[in-house]
Amino acid sequence: MIRRLFIANRGEISLRIIRTARRLGMTTILGVSEADRYSLPAQLADEVALIGPAPSSKSYLSVAAVIAAARTAKADAIHPGYGFLSENVAFNRAAREVGITFVGPEPETLEAMGDKLMARRVAVEAGLPVVPGGEAATIEEVRARAQVTGYPLLLKAVSGGGGRGMKRVDRAEDLEAQMNLAAAEAQAAFDDPRVYVERFVARGRHVEVQILGDGVDAIHLGTRDCSIQRRFQKLVEEAPAPGIPDDKHQGLLDAAVLLARHLKYKGAGTVEFLVDADTFDFYFLEMNARIQVEHPVTEQITGIDLIEQQLLIADSQRLGITQANIDLKGHAIEVRINAEDWANGFRPCPGRISSARWPAGPTVRVDTHIAKSGVVPPNYDSLIGKLICSGTTREQALASLKRALDDIAIEGVETTVGLHRLIVNNARFQAGAVDTRFYEEINHG
């Protein structure tokens, strides 16, 4: 049984994990960098352990520093959150080697899914459809791949996730410059500069399936649509994915469960698909072997606490819920509030929050670590909160979201609230089922 849970993350997700862990009677220990020692999660954790200086390479991304802090704190489990070391195989193994339970899949699963190439091979083995493309380590190899995929194409970090290191290339003459940037971002974010070249499907939707597995059985918790993205950073997510014919929607769910069973998956995970917006044919993209930023929309339509499920599975328990118990009800939409000046090229805006008035309501959920006097350090990503609105229908969720966005007032840093007001009032978004070009199109008139 987990009694002392070490949380190896920061920001809103660390607070989210603290809440559920404490409800389950666990003592929470939050590992913090020097930049986060006075953060709200640090105040609310039962204990705080300093893991290193502000740069994440020396703190949140340092396997040795995090493991040492967890051992000193006598933790019996580590929850890695998302990003940082959550899908790092060496970290996963290091925790197990010192007798600490890792809240997440087995290292073999991370190896299979953390590397996009192997993930693709495993997905093909499991019987899932995939998009043309392949890995490339040098610019010559990238050029050779580009011959096969054609333009536009996508460059992705092999070890990546969350869009970091991902670039769209429209013309051959841009390939080398974009390859260098993609490799640099991949190195900085994931400590691995390898890239993956893939055909870019013009009118595609990003649809993903939440799954839970206990190593024997696996179930799904419905779909999420995350098609509204800017430079592959998700802006808006909703559950379920709207406007997909029933047979194709069921096909997505079945494919995700098929892969989870094939992997004997243990934990919470997300199987991402590219869905053709016209034909609804779908292709496996990747599997994220961790909790995701957008998990609350799934929680809102299932009533299931995904962090709790992660902790129960990590404790070697069998799934306490069956597919028949999963009742997908209503609709939920999440928008990410980032400290970015969206009207000026999304310039990052670290700084201090002078006041934070978040919306509230019976159908409103705000997951944030930012209140009055909160600090947004320049060292990490810009997410300051997630606004999740739900309703019995998509129309009701939209109405709730529109009202909630009108009520937000964050002072001290620029935020993406204004952008979300623009999106929620857009007729195409209101009609539903937009493709991944949506943001680019509204941005250019």
Add this chain to the structure above:
Amino acid sequence: MTDEFLLSPDDVAEIVAILDATSYSIINISTGRFTLRVARDGEGWTQEWDWGDAKGMIAQPPLERVADTSSVEADEGAVTALIPGTFYRSPQPGAPPFVEIGTHVSADSVVGIVETMKLMNPVHAGITGVIDEILVEDAGSVEAGAVLMRIRGIEP
């Protein structure tokens, strides 16, 4: 585990659901740790949290967001960081630096990268000239407005 009272986002939703059915428009909840004000705002509701100065939050040094660009303009040839972050001299670890002392650059030459919030922001020379001085080491933390290097201008 402490017995401290933690309100979840779902708790806040429930509080509003109860208030919404009444004629009340504001509730202030104060504990030893925080003050939560839930208030009606037109058709909707808002929540504002105040965690006070617990654990020395006030003692943190101020975080400057934007450089004083007036001094930058006066300092011809100074290449500055526009936003705080981590300065990198090369496109990736192990790769040769963008520039060394003595490198000839033009205004739009990339001379480094400042990584802020996981985004790579290229740093441009700004003027045509020769790199005279490099003031920040690779992977060093920089504040907004920090002078990264100096360029001796030459007429194009």
